[in-house]
Amino acid sequence: MNFIDRRISVNRAIAMLAKNGMEVNDGEAAIILDFLYLISINRKKPEEAKNTGTLKRNRTLQKSCKTTINKGF
Numbered sequence: 510m511n512f513i514d515r516r517i518s519v520n521r522a523i524a525m526l527a528k529n530g531m532e533v534n535d536g537e538a539a540i541i542l543d544f545l546y547l548i549s550i551n552r553k554k555p556e557e558a559k560n561t562g563t564l565k566r567n568r569t570l571q572k573s574c575k576t577t578i579n580k581g582f
Contacts (some may be wrong), residue, residue: 517542 517525522538533541 515542515546 519535519538519542522542523533523535526533526538526541
């Protein structure tokens with residue numbers, strides 16, 4: 510499988526894997542990259558992405574509640 514718009518080269522993948530103690534050759538690194546690109550293309554997008562604003566609002570509400578409690582004591 511060959512992906513046209515790769516953002517990470519095989520050499521860079523080899524370098525990143527080497528930093529984590531994994532020694533691979535060019536062919537193995539290409540297979541790993543193909544696998545990761547295939548997963549990223551086929552993975553489902555979360556349907557709850559529309560509710561990100563409400564999650565942000567809930568976090569700020571929790572922070573404001575904590576600060577008012579701390580100021581009261």
